[in-house]
Amino acid sequence: MSKVISQEELVSLFEDKATIMMGGFMGVGAPTSLVRILVEQGVKDLTLITSDTATPDTGVGPLIVNRQVKKIIASHIGTNPETGRQMIAGETVVELVPQGTLAERIRAGGAGLGGILTPTGLGTVVEEGKEKLLVNGKEYLLELPLRADIALLKAYKADKAGNLIYRQSARNFNPIMALAADLVIVEVEEVVEVGELKPDEVMTPGILVDKVVCCGRIS
Amino acid sequence: MKTYSAKELIACRVAGEMRDGDVVNLGIGLPTLVSNYLPEGINITLQSENGFVGLAPVGSEVDPDLVNAGGKPAGIFPGGATFDSFMSFALIRGGHVDVTVLGGLQVDQNGNLANWMIPGKMVPGMGGAMDLVAGAKKVIVAMEHTAKDGAAKILEKCSLPLxxxxxxxxxxxxxxVIKVTSEGLQLEEISPYTTVEEVVAKTEAKLIIPDHVGAMKGLEQLEQLEK
Known part of the structure; x- marks a missing residue:
């Protein structure tokens, strides 16, 4: 059965107050067309889990500018001044998470783990309120798993079964987030028939993907 | 003798710390200049935390899917490899990156680093910096000795969030060049444009000063590159 749906069919899948994970690093590997659809639809009070908030007009940026997000969990917001403005004004809650910890928390959420132990953030504000554990004489922070209602991802190519291939540095958080959401929707540039992707080439197995939307190449 | 800029001096001296074959992550800004000054015969592999090794200058064609950790167009050398953020930070945290070079707002005599926020002024987020300093085998801070207003940046104790x-x-x-030791900060080398007294005056932390303080290495490299 094909997982490919039209952009119009997508709209009914989004609701207010959803927790959404979004792939991309500084907008590269971000589902730009899906962001545009979310902006047009106007769903609000979203919780967004993403590497960074890119710039006001790239990646997840337009969603922030359009004030559809009430909480952001990210590692970097400095390149999108609107995120910082909303945070300081108290309009949006921002939880800053070290980027490697963010990746591991999402992986834990998708890999059936109760959390991860990391040395990252020890002795900094990141450790506040978190449990510390000693393993073989070394101290670690317990970081808890993250999951979302929806993951919105970007891949280069998919087959109709949802197997994914990414290009260059556009992979980033996408494969990890494919594990950690109840509904996984992927924007791709090209869709091919089942069997056209060699199993050894597949970077994210299609069993993790629920919907594929072909949006072509956006430069 | 020609006077070199602070950036040139710093980048060239840091380049001298690299060993052939090192896997290195260079932070945004001044640290990225380090790769321009590598001594002959020293080849390093640059890791880019957004998901690849083999970071190269951008080629003749810009690929929108290939950027560096600052989001700017980048290239990738033959033999490079791309991967996801999990693998990228497993490399960083797991001790597979030999050296990371970062800028600093403050460093103190216990080797603490503050470079990610100024409360009330600048809260960009830590990005990958906290993972890099937690996991890289060697952490080099490359920065101007004092702040723009002359305030010391090498302190007894950092006042900014770590x-x-x-x-x-x-x-x-x-x-x-100052080494962090278990006894404190040891002055290793000074630039030919300064004196031990000036360095001490511009450093708030107490410096351990050996009988012989070396001349800052790297100048010959700069002069050679000039030719």
Whole structure:
């Protein structure tokens, strides 16, 4: 059965107050067309889990500018001044998470783990309120798993079964987030028939993907 | 003798810390200049935390899917490899990156580093910096010796929120090279444009000053590149 749906069919899948994970690093590997659809639809009070908030007009940026997000969990917001403005004004809650910890928390959420132990953030504000554990004489922070209602991802190519291939540095958080959401929707540039992707080439197995939307190449 | 800029001096001196074959992550800004000054015969592999090794200058064609950790167009050398953020930070945290070079707002005598926020002024987020300092085998802070207003940046104790505790191995500024030891900060080298007294005056932390303080290395490299 094909997982490919039209952009119009997508709209009914989004609701207010959803927790959404979004792939991309500084907008590269971000589902730009899906962001545009979310902006047009106007769903609000979203919780967004993403590497960074890119710039006001790239990646997840337009969603922030359009004030559809009430909480952001990210590692970097400095390149999108609107995120910082909303945070300081108290309009949006921002939880800053070290980027490697963010990746591991999402992986834990998708890999059936109760959390991860990391040395990252020890002795900094990141450790506040978190449990510390000693393993073989070394101290670690317990970081808890993250999951979302929806993951919105970007891949280069998919087959109709949802197997994914990414290009260059556009992979980033996408494969990890494919594990950690109840509904996984992927924007791709090209869709091919089942069997056209060699199993050894597949970077994210299609069993993790629920919907594929072909949006072509956006430069 | 020609006078070199602070950036040139710092980048060139840091480049001298690289060993052939090192896997290195260079932070945004000044640290990225380091790769321009590698001594002959020293080849390093640059890791880009957004998901690849083999970071190269951008080629003749810009690929929108290939950027560096600052989001700017980048290239990738033959033999490079791309991967996801999980693998990228497993490399960083797991001790597979030999050296990371970062800028600093403050460093203190216990090797603490603050470089990710100024409360009330600038809260960009830590990005990958906290993972880099927690996991790289050697953490070099490359920064100007004092702040723009002249305030000391090498302190007894950092006043800004930390990026990492006890993580810094070496501080390289345009004035000096300072090693973080279990006894405190040891002055290793000074630039030919300064004196030990000036370095001490511009450093709030107490410096351990050996009988012989070396001349800052790297100048010959700069002069050679000039030719």
């Amino acid at each position: 990026t990492g505790k006890g993580v810094v191995s070496l501080i390289v500024t345009e004035l000096a």
